[in-house]
Amino acid sequence: MTSVTPIAAGTELPALKLPPVDRRTLALFAGASGDHNPIHIDLDFARAAGMPDVFSQGMLVMAWLGRLLTQWQPQAQLRQFTARFQGITHLGNAITCSAQVTETLTVDGEPRVKLLLRSVNQYGETKIAGEAIVALPNS
Template sequence: MKPLHDLAPGDELPALELPPVTRAQLALFAGASGDHNPIHIDIDFARAAGQPDVFAHGMLVMAELGRLLTAHVPIEALRAFSTRFAAVTRVHDRLTCRGTVVAVETVDGERRARFDLSVTDQAGEVKLVGGATVALSSI
């Protein structure tokens, strides 16, 4: 990938392909994230709620998408990060995170790149769409 300060609209971050979602990962993330909602870790609760199985925390998928950013951008350059959760991520799903520069602009005297972000599964279903703003001039 070219240096961050040379980023231009249309440039893509190298896609981040994740291993299949496991129940163990959901349990670890429940503890690490503090989100103990049983629908993500207790299949009995999930079934009673009408779900076929436990499913991933949206914030787990967003945090993994965050790795797409931290792999290429210093954390101190991250100005904004937002997502909309479009579909539930299930156990065994294989996710791919992607990011594309959509604008490079000057805001508050700072050069910034805006990214469109997405997470899709093995069938191409969009799980999450979002955006991020990264400062380029401080890099």
């Protein structure tokens, strides 16, 4: 028998550790996401914009947080997902995505949990602070 751990405030999701951001990842994500903003893929453009180098699309880091959520519960249970981009994710940054349940609530008769989300680099700098609301119909 497997024991079922109840999901309550304080529950931590398994963290997702990503490899360091490199230029190839940014180029692939630009093409795959449809965000062709050259500041993420063209060094000349980034320098002309006053940046030392290209840097990550915020939405790449948000997509990693999305992976963290959908590996925990099926995507169909995701109700809301918010990211506040708090710092630029630079080349070489190795991001860890984490989430913690902060609240259990019931909306329209549906049990849900609220999660606090964080993406942090290897130096402890927060790149995304966010929240998600996930329904837990079988809990």
